[in-house]
Amino acid sequence: MKTLFSEAEILAKVEELGKIISNDYKDKEVILLGVLKGSFLFFADLARSIHGDIQIQFIQAESYGSSTQSSGVVKININKNIVFHGKHIIIVEDIIDTGLTLHKIIESIKLQNPLSLSVCSLLIKKNKINSIDFKLYYGFEIEDYFVIGYGLDFNEKYRCLRDIKILEN
Ligand code: IMP
Ligand code: MG
Numbered sequence: 001m002k003t004l005f006s007e008a009e010i011l012a013k014v015e016e017l018g019k020i021i022s023n024d025y026k027d028k029e030v031i032l033l034g035v036l037k038g039s040f041l042f043f044a045d046l047a048r049s050i051h052g053d054i055q056i057q058f059i060q061a062e063s064y065g066s067s068t069q070s071s072g073v074v075k076i077n078i079n080k081n082i083v084f085h086g087k088h089i090i091i092v093e094d095i096i097d098t099g100l101t102l103h104k105i106i107e108s109i110k111l112q113n114p115l116s117l118s119v120c121s122l123l124i125k126k127n128k129i130n131s132i133d134f135k136l137y138y139g140f141e142i143e144d145y146f147v148i149g150y151g152l153d154f155n156e157k158y159r160c161l162r163d164i165k166i167l168e169n
Pocket of ligand 2: 035061
């Protein structure tokens with residue numbers, strides 16, 4: 001399978017994002033909110049590249065199952081005990097495709113009136129940036145490939161690859 005981004009390229013980009021976020025959120029109470037499972041490796045690297053006292057939390061979302069197309073139905077699982085009220089929330093995603101998952105997550109978090117809400121996604125598929133109506137940090141914009149590795153799966157496979165690759169079928 002063809003490598004799209006090597007481990008070194010990914011880590012350099014994550015460091016860059018960490019610096020920008022550290023600067024933007026200096027002295028603020030931040031919750032870094034990972035969307036499982038796809039963001040787990042990105043989340044771990046990003047969390048360690050952000051300077052400051054951040055809290056970490058996770059939520060779970062699922063929409064693809066064993067397909068490379070969004071099912072259009074997003075299942076979200078948010079622990080009701082997490083308090084978002086009065087905090088700055090940064091949602092950490094692996095990839096934005098249709099944007100459906102994020103919109104659903106943002107909708108439910110906004111009900112708790114956080115101080116601010118932004119999203120940090122490692123990848124975003126091309127032509128999707130125009131339709132974004134929230135504050136977004138992102139690593140790479142990519143063509144409309146289905147990608148795997150560095151947390152991203154196809155049918156629960158390939159998550160632990162160090163590079164990001166294009167799935168060939
Ligand atoms: P969206 O709701 O269409 O934006 O899809 C977002 C979610 O679908 C991401 O959080 C990923 O978990 C998954 N996803 C979308 N595109 C890909 C891909 O190319 N590879 C692996 N997972 C993907
Ligand atoms: Mg995901």
